[in-house]
Amino acid sequence: MVVAVLLGFVAMILSVVGMKCTRVGDSNPIAKGRIAISGGALFLLAGLCTLTAVSWYATLVTQEFFNPSTPVNARYEFGPALFVGWAAAGLAMLGGSFLCCTCPEPERVNSSPQPYRPGPSAAAREYV
Secondary structure (H helix, E strand, O other): OHHHHHHHHHHHHHHHHHOOOOOOOOOOHHHHHHHHHHHHHHHHHHHHHHHHHHHHHHHHHHHHHOOOOOOHHHOOOOOHHHHHHHHHHHHHHHHHHHHHHHOOOOOOOOOOOOOOOOOOOHHHOOOO
16 A cells, blocks of 8 residues: 555656646656656556555455454454545546546647648539
């Protein structure tokens, strides 16, 4: 879980640096896109680490609950923290995937806009 928190912190910093609206870092849109994609990948990894840690603890709680040698008054049950952890993992992976998918690729970035070419005028068309 500590690794997930550290990865999330680094991902947050990289994502802020990679945003188009910030003037931090390189002004090249391709470099900013790559920085944002790396932040998204780290968010995905942080979500996966969170999901692993929370699910592992849920498995231990389930095994302890069904262990016949555990006293009834000492058994744990799923609490709100597990559900918050699963939701946080899902949101981190969803946000990381959105960040990775919405950043432009180098071939999609246009350095100059396409020239406007008007269509044929109505007078140039002939109707039969």
